Amino acid sequence: MAITSIKTGSSFTNLQKYDSFLAGNTAFSPSSYESISTVTVGSGGSSSIDFTSIPSTYTHLQIRCIMKMSSTIQDVGNLYIQLNGDTAANYSAHRVYGNGTSVSAQGLENMSQFYWSQSMPSAYSGYASMFGAAVIDILDYANTNKYKTGRALIGQDTNSSSDSQIKLASANWRSTSAVTSIKIFTSPDFAQYSQFALYGIK
Amino acid sequence: MPSTYEKIATNTLGSDTANVTFSSISGSYTDLVLTVAKLTATASSPYLCFQFNSDTGTNYSSTVLEGSGSSASSIRWTSETQIYTGYNVASATTSDGMVITNFQNYSNATTYKTSLTRTAILNGSFPGTGAIVGLWRSTSAITSIKVFQNSGNLNSGCVFTLYGIKAF
Numbered sequence: 029m030a031i032t033s034i035k036t037g038s039s040f041t042n043l044q045k046y047d048s049f050l051a052g053n054t055a056f057s058p059s060s061y062e063s064i065s066t067v068t069v070g071s072g073g074s075s076s077i078d079f080t081s082i083p084s085t086y087t088h089l090q091i092r093c094i095m096k097m098s099s100t101i102q103d104v105g106n107l108y109i110q111l112n113g114d115t116a117a118n119y120s121a122h123r124v125y126g127n128g129t130s131v132s133a134q135g136l137e138n139m140s141q142f143y144w145s146q147s148m149p150s151a152y153s154g155y156a157s158m159f160g161a162a163v164i165d166i167l168d169y170a171n172t173n174k175y176k177t178g179r180a181l182i183g184q185d186t187n188s189s190s191d192s193q194i195k196l197a198s199a200n201w202r203s204t205s206a207v208t209s210i211k212i213f214t215s216p217d218f219a220q221y222s223q224f225a226l227y228g229i230k
Numbered sequence: 231m232p233s234t235y236e237k238i239a240t241n242t243l244g245s246d247t248a249n250v251t252f253s254s255i256s257g258s259y260t261d262l263v264l265t266v267a268k269l270t271a272t273a274s275s276p277y278l279c280f281q282f283n284s285d286t287g288t289n290y291s292s293t294v295l296e297g298s299g300s301s302a303s304s305i306r307w308t309s310e311t312q313i314y315t316g317y318n319v320a321s322a323t324t325s326d327g328m329v330i331t332n333f334q335n336y337s338n339a340t341t342y343k344t345s346l347t348r349t350a351i352l353n354g355s356f357p358g359t360g361a362i363v364g365l366w367r368s369t370s371a372i373t374s375i376k377v378f379q380n381s382g383n384l385n386s387g388c389v390f391t392l393y394g395i396k397a398f
Contacts, residue, residue, distance in 0.1 A: 126304025
């Protein structure tokens with residue numbers, strides 16, 4: 029039977045148009061890397077970014093972002109992540125980092141969130157338009173047989189020896205629950221134009 | 231669902247070359263990812279470098295973290311004419327280097343452009359791994375990326391691939 033009409037209110041968002049499904053055309057292959065949700069901070073800033081109702085259909089999650097802390101003093105902001113609303117001391121994190129002069133390392137245990145310090149420039153006038161960047165992986169996030177491990181590549185450069193830093197970081201959440209929500213935050217707030225994109229990898 | 235992670239272009243060098251340039255880059259993605267495989271060079275101690283949109287001004291800076299297997303160090307460049315990435319990547323023609331660089335939010339016209347790079351060289355005179363953050367002080371969308379060594383040529387056989395990632 030031929031399709032002759034479409035009901036009012038049908039959803040046509042994020043559709044992929046294919047000219048033909050006739051034999052000989054390239055077969056459609058579902059993507060292994062999918063965009064789940066994206067948040068861009070508006071004027072006035074945001075105290076946190078929340079990804080909720082994350083489906084368990086992927087194998088890994090990846091967060092890609094640019095970020096800036098809203099304070100106007102010359103400073104760098106810390107990056108925090110909590111999973112599934114867990115605010116108890118069930119997290120640990122480590123980092124090895126360089127500031128252009130020396131190499132250091134830090135380990136933090138029994139924290140109430142992933143804690144990666146000095147991860148983004150502030151809204152200080154001398155750091156105008158400068159944002160930190162990060163690629164964060166949460167591996168095997170839906171597996172209910174293991175604790176959850178995160179790893180990150182995080183950096184900001186301020187064209188000076190002040191507050192520039194590149195780091196390799198890891199983190200652990202001591203819970204076997206599947207990750208269903210991610211809260212990303214800093215103090216005081218994320219500045220406008222910070223953007224966080226969540227992807228699922230199958 | 232539309233493809234989120236797409237290959238934009240690839241270039242395998244058929245001869246020693248001074249630079250590789252990806253141009254007319256679409257602004258329709260959110261991030262770009264550049265991978266460099268089989269990286270070798272004619273110079274003895276090169277750094278892999280990037281320039282954007284033909285900007286040769288001193289609008290670039292980099293902070294590097296690197297480890298050689300026996301020691302770790304951090305260096306930086308301020309107000310340079312290019313982003314420096316892999317320290318001594320591919321310092322010998324038989325030591326393949328690998329580089330992967332993320333250009334975050336490359337197409338917005340509001341922020342300066344920050345890149346994150348991981349490097350590795352497997353053997354040779356300077357084996358090791360590195361992580362680099364680079365800054366291009368321009369709010370322009372990145373429409374071209376020039377990849378080159380700060381000295382010498384890129385060798386035949388190097389493979390450069392550019393990917394686009396689109397957030398919905």
